[in-house]
Amino acid sequence: MSQDSYFEKVRAQFPALTQKVHGKDWVYLDSAATTLKPESVSQRIYNFNKYEVSNVHRGAHTIADKATVNYENARQAVAEFINAKSQDEIVFVRGTTEAINLAAHSYARNVLKEGDEVLLTEMEHHGNIVPWQLAAEEKKAKVLAAKVLDNGELDMADFRAKLSPKTKIVAVTACSNVLGTVNDISTIVKEAHKVGAKVLVDAAQIVSQEAVDVQAWDCDFLAFSGHKLFAPFGIGVLYGKKELLDQMPPYQGGGSMITNVSFEKTTFNDVPFRFEAGTPNVGGAIALHAAIDFVKSIGFDKIKAHKKALLQAATEGISKIPNVRIIGTAANKGPILSFVVEGAHHSDIGQILDQQGIAVRAGHHCTQPLMKRFGITGTVRASFSVYNNMQDVESFVKAVKKAQELFQ
Ligand code: PMP
Numbered sequence: 001m002s003q004d005s006y007f008e009k010v011r012a013q014f015p016a017l018t019q020k021v022h023g024k025d026w027v028y029l030d031s032a033a034t035t036l037k038p039e040s041v042s043q044r045i046y047n048f049n050k051y052e053v054s055n056v057h058r059g060a061h062t063i064a065d066k067a068t069v070n071y072e073n074a075r076q077a078v079a080e081f082i083n084a085k086s087q088d089e090i091v092f093v094r095g096t097t098e099a100i101n102l103a104a105h106s107y108a109r110n111v112l113k114e115g116d117e118v119l120l121t122e123m124e125h126h127g128n129i130v131p132w133q134l135a136a137e138e139k140k141a142k143v144l145a146a147k148v149l150d151n152g153e154l155d156m157a158d159f160r161a162k163l164s165p166k167t168k169i170v171a172v173t174a175c176s177n178v179l180g181t182v183n184d185i186s187t188i189v190k191e192a193h194k195v196g197a198k199v200l201v202d203a204a205q206i207v208s209q210e211a212v213d214v215q216a217w218d219c220d221f222l223a224f225s226g227h228k229l230f231a232p233f234g235i236g237v238l239y240g241k242k243e244l245l246d247q248m249p250p251y252q253g254g255g256s257m258i259t260n261v262s263f264e265k266t267t268f269n270d271v272p273f274r275f276e277a278g279t280p281n282v283g284g285a286i287a288l289h290a291a292i293d294f295v296k297s298i299g300f301d302k303i304k305a306h307k308k309a310l311l312q313a314a315t316e317g318i319s320k321i322p323n324v325r326i327i328g329t330a331a332n333k334g335p336i337l338s339f340v341v342e343g344a345h346h347s348d349i350g351q352i353l354d355q356q357g358i359a360v361r362a363g364h365h366c367t368q369p370l371m372k373r374f375g376i377t378g379t380v381r382a383s384f385s386v387y388n389n390m391q392d393v394e395s396f397v398k399a400v401k402k403a404q405e406l407f408q
Contacts, residue, residue, distance in 0.1 A: 003302070003305065003306065003309075004389070004390070006302070007302075007306050007386065007387075007389060008389065010298060010386050010387060011386075011387045011388075011389060013038040013039045013040070013294075013387075014036045014037070014038055014039075014387045015039065016028070016036045016037075017036065017387060020357065021354070021357040021359070022354070022355055022356070022357050023357075024356055024357025024358075025357060025395075026357050026359065027356075027357055027358040027359065027388075027392045027395050027396060028359050028385075028387070028388070028392075029358060029359055029360050029382040029383060029384065029388065029392065029396060030359045030360060030361050030381075030382075030383060031208075031228075031335075031383045031384065031385035031388075032177050032205060032228070032336050032361070032381065032383035033228075033361055033383070034227045034228060034233070035208060035227070035228055035229065035230045035385055036230075036385070036387060037230055037231070037232070037291075038230055038291075038294050040290050040293070040294050041230055041231060041232070041287050041290045041291050041294060043290075044286060044287050044289075044290035045232055045283050045284075045286070045287040045290075048070075048282075048283045048286050048287070049283060052066060052067055052070070052286075053067070053283075054066070054067040054282075055067070055279055055282070056068040056071045056279075056280065056282050057256060057273075058256075067282055067286075070282075070286045070289070071280070071282050071285050071286060072087070073289060074092075074285040074286050074288055074289035075087045075090045075092065075272070075285070077288075077289045077292050077293075078090045078237055078288065078289075078292065081212070081292045081295075081296075082203075082207075082212045082213070082214050082222065082237075082239055083212070083213040083214055083215050083216070084214055084215075084239055085215065085242065086242060087272075088242055088245075088270070088271055088272055089214075089239055089240055089241065089242050089245065089271075089272070090237055090238075090239060090272055091237065091238040091239075091240065091245070091271070091272040091275045091276060092235065092236070092237065092272075092276060092280050092281065092284075092285050093236050093237065093238050093275075094234050094235070094236055094281070095225035095226070095227065095233075095234070095235070095236035096125075096127055096128075096202060096203075096204040096223045096224055096225045096236055097127040097131075097225075098236060098238075099221075099223030099224070099236055099237060099238035100127055100128055100131045100132075100171070100200065100202065100223050100238075101131045101251075102238050102251045102275060103131075103200055103221045103223070103238060103240070104131035104132050104134065104135040105131070105135065105251050106248040106249055106250070106251050106275070107169075107198070107221070107240075107244065107248050108131075108132065108135035108136070108139075108168075108169055109135045109138060109139065110247075110248065110249065111168055111169075111198075112135060112136060112139035112141040112168055112169075113139060113140075113141070114139065114140040114141065115140070115141070115142075115166060116136075116139070116141040116142070116166055116167075116168045117141060117142045117143070117144055117162075117164070117166045117167045117168065118132045118135075118136050118141060118142070118143045118144070118167070118168065118169045118170075118171065119144050119145075119146060119159070119162055119163060119167050119169070119170045119171075119192075119197070120132065120143060120144070120145045120146070120170075120171050120172065121145055121146045121147075121148065121154055121159070121172050121173070121183075122145045122146065122147055122148040122369055122370055122373045123148050123152075123154070123173060123176040123178070123179060123181060123367065123370050124145070124171070124172070124173055124202070124367070124369070124370075125173065125177055125202065125204070125365075125366050125367055126366040126367065126368070127202070127204075127366065128171050128172075128173060128200075128202045128223075129143075129369070132169070132171055141168070142166075144162050144167075145369065146158050146159035146162055147159075147373075148179070148181075148370065148373055151328075151329045151330055152176065152179035152180070152181045152327065152328035152329060152330045152333075153181055153330045153331070154172075154181065154183050154184075156184075156187070159188070159191070160191060163191060163192065163194075163195050163197070164195060165195050165196065167192065167195055167196075167197040168196075168197055168198070169197055169198055169199075169200065170188065170192040170197050170198070170199045170200070171199070171200040171202065172185070172188055172199070172200075172201060172202065173201075173202040173204070173205065174201050174202065174203050174205065174206035174212075175205035175206040175209065175334040175336075176205070176328065176334075176336070176367075176370075177204065177205050177336065177365055177366075177367065178327065178328065178336070178338050178365045178367050178370055178379060178381065179327065179328030179330060179333075179336070179338065179370075180311075180328050180330065180333035180334045180335070180336035180337065180338070181328060181330040181332070181333060181334075182206070182209075182330070182332040182333060182334055185199075185201055185217045185219065186216070186217055186218075189217055189218050189219050190218075193218070198220040198221070198244065199219045199220050199221070200219070200220065200221035200222070200223065201217065201219045201221070201222045201223070202223055203222050203223060203224040204223070204224055204225055204228055205228065205334055205336070206224075206334070207224045207228065207229050208228055208229045208230070208295070208303075208385065209300075209303070209304065209307065209334050209335065210300050210303075210304055211300045214239055220240065220241050220244055221238065221239060221240045221241075221244070222237075222238075222239040223236070223237070223238055223239075224236060224237055226284060226287070226288040226291060229288070229291050229292070229295065230291040230294055230295065231284065231287050231288040231290075231291035232283075232284050232287050232288075233284075234281050234284050235281045235284030235285055235287070235288050237288075238275070240271075242271065245271040245272065245274075245275070246271055248271075248274075248275075249268075250268055250274055250275065250277070251275050251277075252275075252277040252278070253266075253277055254277035254278045255277065255278055255279075256269065256273055256276055256277060256278065256279075256280075257269050257273060257274050257275065257276060257277040298386060303386055306386060307334075307335035307384050307385070307386070308335070309390075310335060310384040310388055310389075310390070310392075310393055311333065311334075311335045311336075311337060311384060313390060313393045314337050314382060314384070314393045314396060314397065315337060317393065317394075317396075317397030318337065318339055318397060318400060321397075321400060321401050321404050322404065322408075323341060323342040323343065323404060323407075323408070324339050324340070324341050324342075324400070324404060325339060325340050325341075325342065326338070326339045327339060327340060327374055327376070327379050335383060335384035335385070336381065336382075336383045336384075337381065337382045337383070337384075338365075338379040338380070338381045339379060339380055339400075340376055340378075340379055340380070341380070341400075341403070341404050341407060343407050343408070344403070344404070344406075344407040346362040346363065346377075346378040346379055346380045347362050347363070347378070348403075348407075349362060349380045349400070349403050349404075350362030350380055352399070352402075352403040352406065353380075353396075353399050353400070353403060356395070356399040356402075357395075358395060358396055358399050360380055360381060360382045360396075361380075361381045361383075362378060362379070362380045362381070363378045363379075364377065364378045365378075365379070365381060380400075382396055
């Protein structure tokens with residue numbers, strides 16, 4: 001089967017793509033914001049809600065036991081998916097943002113001292129900036145950001161120059177949600193470890209693009225959201241090395257995260273349960289397991305090749321349109337294409353594309369420091385996933401050309 005007909009079968013698993021928007025076939029190019037959900041994931045959450053709903057860990061009945069087994073199997077599936085040493089290193093949270101807040105709250109607030117530094121990069125999402133600022137401010141530590149080069153690559157010389165024994169934490173995205181730049185995480189981790197810093201990887205964009213191996217990277221923490229990996233909203237993961245999670249105090253208090261509660265003294269559960277206070281998103285975790293199975297059924301070799309071909313075709317098409325400037329031309333890029341049209345506001349371009357049934361994102365993409373770095377207020381961003389095809393790319397390029405002409 002050719003690559004194209006294989007991916008037409010994949011596309012058929014996404015019923016959302018059969019709808020019309022403004023009377024046109026819907027072209028969904030906003031997967032960096034959230035992915036559409038395949039039938040298998042929708043069915044899994046439907047069946048859970050219909051037949052399997054029960055709370056986990058405390059039930060004294062068969063269906064509750066089943067829910068607990070399925071919830072813990074989902075944890076195991078995540079551990080295997082990112083090659084964690086054990087499922088105890090997997091904490092279920094709401095998403096990337098909560099995962100980073102957990103690490104900043106429980107890890108950073110405990111280790112940071114006055115004068116210490118947290119090193120980020122200029123391409124971070126606000127979700128990987130603000131939690132560190134909150135912790136650093138409280139501890140009188142400093143937040144620094146390594147520079148981004150004009151082509152959107154990380155300035156590794158600046159990164160190295162800003163690393164020092166004062167650096168206690170490095171938090172960096174594996175793939176920029178604006179530039180598409182894929183960072184060299186192995187090198188970043190090696191350099192950071194040399195000065196004794198721990199590294200958190202924001203994997204929000206990378207998890208749907210390539211196999212993540214936390215042991216190969218040797219990162220200390222990693223965060224991602226299920227909803228960018230074909231799973232529902234409200235489920236995400238914080239991975240942490242067991243020896244670090246073990247040292248960390250609770251993030252939130254409540255049921256499930258304790259071993260014993262009394263008014264005199266409360267003792268806390270082991271990890272990962274210590275960080276999962278209250279009833280977790282059981283259905284979300286189980287659906288995330290189904291989403292991982294969906295990704296595995298295709299395999300990252302095929303996924304990468306397909307997205308690369310789409311990105312390449314879209315980049316070529318957009319590059320030929322006058323007065324369009326691509327923001328982010330790194331050698332190693334994920335399937336994300338950001339651009340500005342000279343003389344036109346990004347929101348206007350977004351609206352014009354929407355009228356053509358084409359869904360993109362327009363704005364600062366929660367990366368205001370990066371916008372400042374490029375001297376712009378926002379971009380139009382198209383992002384591609386397994387369900388897109390060359391027809392989508394053609395429609396998109398045609399629509400951008402038409403929009404650009406309106407502003408000349
Ligand atoms: N980091 C990156 C690189 C992202 O793209 C996003 C989502 N746009 C986030 C963090 C935050 O993810 P969430 O909103 O799912 O918590």
